Amino acid sequence: MNFTSDIVIGLEIHVQLNTKTKLFCSCPTQGSEEPNTRTCEVCLGMPGSKPVLNKAALEYALKLALALECEISSNLTFSRKSYFYPDLAKNYQISQYEIPLGIKGKLHLKSGKTIGITRVHMEEDPAALVHPNGMVDSKFVLIDYNRSGNPLCEVVTEPELTSPDEARDFMKQLIAVLNYLKIFDQDNCIIKADANISIKEKDYTRVEIKNITGFKEIERALNYELERQKREDVVQETRAWDAETGVTRSLRKKETEEEYGYIIDPDLTTTKIEDSLINKIKQDLPELARDKALKFVEKHKIREEDALVLSQEKELAELFEKAVEHVSPTLAVSWIRHELNRVLNYNKKSLEEVKLDEVQLINLLKLIEKKTITENVAQKILEKLIEESFDVEDYVKENKLNAVSDSGELKTLCEEAIKESSKAVEDYKSGNEKAFHAIVGVVMRKTRGAANPAEVQKIIKELLE
């Protein structure tokens, strides 16, 4: 290949699909964590057992391949990828080789750059290896087959990423697609990547880095490797990413491609992927993050940056869409992108977890827009709203939280405050700005936050001058 950029990166990403049952048997993919309890003769590879394809997994994988704009293969074929490793129940993995499910797809980065997808294929997850005393010291390895046979989708990119930052963004965009499709469970399922990276300075000598989990790690691992390649001699090899110590370590030098002796899996018949199935899935595909972001900019005239952040999470984007039917897009962006996220982050919760009452949130935004309540009050109500659902309007009435906007009433309160704070008034007049805020604070306390601080400041300033 003729590369021109300084850095060339390609990714192979493994995504666990969140089907209820495994790829080739009916064992549950989630449940008891007690080792080797979610297993049967099929996912243990017992002689005599045979795999049967989970149709839901095929549909999930098709969703992904179609969302990535892949060409879909007309036939579904599985292959046996043979290699001896203790985590493989059969010492071969059922995967796809000659005929992957999808080819020639693409995914857009935040920057608008398009990254080519070489292939999307399905395969089974191996078992988990447990090293009781750490990888180095353990004298033996335990095998937990609970994971064995979980459905995975592998997404392989063209070597078109040119920085660790782009690789991170690719992963982020991919996760957004997965979330929109609801085929991935971010809390319980793992997304892993192997990355190929080479640099111009070293004649694009290719190094593969294995076992990178999550999009933050990919940037870390690639940054480390990039620096290492600049610093050291580079040989074609496979390295492992050690997240704990933050370094890559040589696993094996590879002079030739690995040998997997692929054959078509004769236990799984080659079947036609019906156009009717493809069309149905296509029709049911939701509007994806990028489409939504473009629409937000176009229709609601919000900033692209805001649109991209809002669209990244499906729930957030949908909430925004509902909100702009009632309030201005600017207000919606400010409260949904910034305030809501702040409150969620503070509580370390996701939008899905808090089961936010959307109707009430929108009621709250309406009150803010009408200036019925101040932003201060609104923030406090929002904090309460993510804990429990209640009628926002009633709550404001009952607790007398209406903004004191009658400037006559406000003026009286301000005059009172000035009288009560003679020391502060004096300090202010002698040039202490802080003292001014103390007087404003008194008014705010009197109104229990229901006054507009800007208004209060304005009145006090007038009164003192």
Add this chain to the structure above:
Amino acid sequence: MNLEQLNQEYHCFNIIQDLQEKEEGKLKGLKISVKDSICVKDMESAAGSKMLEGYKPVFHATAVQKVLNEGATIIGKTSQDCFGFGSFSMNTGIGFSQPLNPIDKTRVTGGSSGGSACLTKLADFDHVSFGESTGGSIACPAAYCGVVGFTPTYGRISRYGLIDYGNSLDKLGLIAKTVKQCAEVLEIVAGHDEKDSTSIDAPVDQYTKFLNKDIKGLKIGIIKESLQEGIESEVKAAFELTINKLKDKGAIVEEVSLPLTFKYGISVYYLIAMCEASTNLAKLCGIRYGAEEKPEGNFNEYFSKVRSENFNEEAKRRIILGTFARMSGFRDAYYIKAAKIRTLIINEYKELFKNYDVLVSPTMPNVAPKIEDVKKLTPLQNYMMDVLVCGPNLAGLPHISIPVGEQTLPIGFMIMGDHLQESKIIQVASEVEK
């Protein structure tokens, strides 16, 4: 009949053990022996190999479950070439005895379902055996032992619970004294199974209705190549006698040719079977079931030791050849090419079935050879013994071997049908049997 005594003399069983789950059913009173490579729950199912000694499946093969549901009694596991790797039942696993021909103990039973055929010949009770054929492992021992060997269309009987040899070729089948017994049990065990993706979802015929049905006007093709070089004269004579009998009954008999099948069949069969077998056997590494050794060294050292010590020579040969043929660099020339020619071979048969109801040939070119003579054969000479049976197996066609002739040593007459045409085979076979 004392099975233990019988076994001491003929080594037809690996395990003698009774199992009955239901008292009543269509197969009440029938005793069924099961080739070792077919799983019976909680009964050691080692596929005749030391590598799987002690493996007690946690499930029944679907076919086994079906006969148990109909009141049949399983009586044990029959001896075989380990994993089905052989044509004479001489390649039994390390520590397993070879079955002996029930007519002449100095001769082989044929293989790989040798124990099943031997027991079927000797049994003095109502008995049918489950065999398995990848490239002729039912027809061959049936011919050498003088019993009926029935191999249905690929996918007609579920492979669930069969310890795989070559998955795209493996077929469960039946060995019995009569065609009628085969038809009766086939009606029970044939049919779609959601646990086996390759099983066929098509209605099951009432096979017994085709017993003793007139064959007048039926078109039969004699495979020309099967009567050419290498065929023993007494086999040829018995075959021709049977042909005359069929003509007398009104069948229209013509000579047909399968040039491609006879030129490439053996090569294609062994390439595909070995490629698949070498991946199937990979799972046997001394960790989860079967043979174990003292855990020493790293994983590579451990499984190499277990496999070196517990696979016999033929298993090793097939693993090495099969692995070689699917390695990058050789894969296109061997594995992929074999798969393509297999399609051409299937088409060659399909063309003939446009004009003929069934095809016929001798099952084996000879009578059961002497054990001493088989020992002298090279591996290639061994493989060439499958020349007549490998074609229908490669094409997934149903076929039956029936004993014919008056000689002391049995001779098999083979009838092959188009896919899912088991009924026609039964129809012709029951005429031959008369």
